[in-house]
Amino acid sequence: LPYSLRVPAKPRNPENNPGRPGELALIRRIRNRALSHSRTGITLGIGDDCALLKLRPGEEAAVTTDLSIAGRHFLLEVHPPEVVGYRTLARGLSDLAAMGARPVAAFVSLGLPRELTVPRGRQSAWVERFYDGLLALADACKTPLAGGDLAQSPVALADIVLVGAVPNGKALLRSGARLGHVIYLTGSLGGAAAGLGLLRGMRGLRIVGGFPAISKKMSDLASAHLHPQPRITQGLWLQRKSMATAAIDLSDGLSTDLNHLCQESGVAAEVDAASLPLHADATLEQALHGGEDYELLFTAAPTVRMPRHIGGVPVTRIGRIVRRRKGAALVTLQTDEGDAPLLPQGWQHFS
C-alpha cells in the first residue's frame, strides 16, 4: 500500500540529499520566494504551525477556498504551469472582490504527481513555474503568500485559500438585492469561454521543456481566459462608497450566478439581452453561460448614480430586480422575440 506509516523502512534525510530535493528543500525555496514579496499584514508566514494575520480595528475577516483539479478546472496538456498558478489565485481573489474585501493573505495547498516537482533537465520544475504565475498576480494585487501545504498526489490539484478584511457590517453580500434595484456588471461577458475555445481549437500546441507553451499572439487573443483580472479595485470602491446592495463574482456564468444572487436575496431578475456587454469574440451563448469571466455582478438602489467606469473598467446596466413569482423562473431574459426563462446552465459538479 502506498500509504506511509510515517515510519519509513530506512532512515532518510532530504537535507543531505541535494540531488533529489525533498519536501523541506522545496518548501524552503517557496518560503524564500514568498518572503521576497510583499508581507503587509502578515505577522508570521510560512514555517510555523500557522500563519499569523493582523486585521485593522473594526474589520472582520473574509475567507474563501476554491479547489482546482487537473482535467476538470485546468488542463496540464493545454495550460502552461504559470497560467495554472495565475488562474488558481485569480479564482480566490475574485471571491474577495465580490465581498468588497481587501486581500490580506493567500494560502495554497498543492497535491502533485512526483514528476511535476522535479526539474526537467535545465528547465524549472512544473511546481516552480506554477509559483511564478501565482506570485506574479500576488504581487500585482499586493497579496502575500502566507502558507500552504504540499503533498504527493496521483492527480495535480491546487486548493487556494484567501483571507481578506472588510469593515464590520460593510461586506457586499449576495442577499441584499431588493425589488426595484438595478443590476450592473463590470467588464464584458463570454471572453473566457471564447478564449478557451480558441486554445482548444489550436492544432499541435507547442511544447517547450515538457509543458505547453503559448505564443504571444495567442496569449493576447485568449487573455480573458488565461489571465482574468480579479475586480478587487472595483469591489473595494463599491464597498467604500456603499454603492452596491448585493454582489457576486461571475465564476460559474451569468445564468448560474444571477440565479444564486436571486436565490439568496429572495427576489427575481429581468435581464435585457440587448444590453449585455459581449466580449468581442464571444457568442451570446458564451456570454450567458460561459464561466470564469470573474466580472462583478452587483445591484444598486435605483436612486444611485452609478459611474460608467470604476477603476478604468466599464460598468454596464443589464437589468432589474423584480418580485419573485411562484412557478416562474428566477431569471428572465428579455429579447426582441419576447421573454424566456434563463435557467442556470453554467458550471456545476456532480450533475
Add this chain to the structure above:
Amino acid sequence: LPYSLRVPAKPRNPENNPGRPGELALIRRIRNRALSHSRTGITLGIGDDCALLKLRPGEEAAVTTDLSIAGRHFLLEVHPPEVVGYRTLARGLSDLAAMGARPVAAFVSLGLPRELTVPRGRQSAWVERFYDGLLALADACKTPLAGGDLAQSPVALADIVLVGAVPNGKALLRSGARLGHVIYLTGSLGGAAAGLGLLRGMRGLRIVGGFPAISKKMSDLASAHLHPQPRITQGLWLQRKSMATAAIDLSDGLSTDLNHLCQESGVAAEVDAASLPLHADATLEQALHGGEDYELLFTAAPTVRMPRHIGGVPVTRIGRIVRRRKGAALVTLQTDEGDAPLLPQGWQHFS
C-alpha cells in the same frame, strides 16, 4: 476531455432533478447541517462568496491548511468515512493548539469521485458520513464549519483550513526555544502508529454498506490512531499563562518535529530516552518516528514550575535545549548505551 467548458451541451437544472442530487442540493444539506451546529464568531457562513469571521479586539488570526489524500493520508479500504472526516479536522485543530489559538472556524475543500457522493441503496453516501465524523469533532471543540468547496476528482482528497484567534504577540511559535530551556510533551507517544499497525494487521476487515466498519473493541484499541485528541485546551492554557517559550504539534513524529523546532529556534536538543512517555502498545521506534500522535511538544524556561497535568492530560519532561554545534545533529537521543543522533525519520513527502 473531461474538462468542462462551463458551457454544457444541454440545459440541466439539478434543482428539478431530485433523484440525482446535484452540487447545490448536496451543498444545501451540508449548509443546513453546519448551521445546526455552533456558530459563535461567524457573521456569515456557507452560501456567499466568502465566510465572514469576527475576532475580538487585540487578537490576530492564526491560519493553517492541511491536505489529506486517499492512499497517502487515509485509506478508503481501511478507514470508515466518519474516521476520515474526524481525522481531517483533527489535523487542522492540532496546528491551532500548537499556536495556543482558540478555534474560530473550519473550512473543508473536498475532491471526490462521483461514487462517494451518492447514497448506496438505503445507506448514506460516503460524503455524508465524512461530515458526520467531522462535525462530531467540530462540536466537541466548538469549531463551526464555515465553508469550503466541493469538486469531482478521480482521487478522494480533503483540504482542511482552520482559522483561529490569539491575542496579539502571544502565539506560541516554533522559534522561541533558548539554551537551557526544558522540553515537555503532553500525553504519550507512538499510540497512533501502533493503532494503525493493529488495523492493518487485521484480516478480513468487515465491510458494511460498501465501506469499512470497525468493531467497538478495535475502535478502542486503535483510538489513538482513529480519534486523536487535538490539544486545544492545553495549548490555550500554555498561551494564557505564558508558560511556554516554543511549541509544535507532533504530526510528523518526535524525531522530525523536534528537529523542526530546533531549526526554527537556532538551537539543539537532548532527549532522555528513558523519560519518554510511550503509549502502552508502542515500540520505541514508533514513539520516536511514528507521526500523527498530535501531542504538543513545547519548551519552557527552567525556572517555570510546570504542572504534571494540564486539562487532565499528563505533561512529561523529556529533555533540554542545548547549544547548536557545527557538524553535530540538531537532536541527540541519550540512552543507557550512550548518545546517538536522532535524525528526522518521520513523514516526509517527495523524498
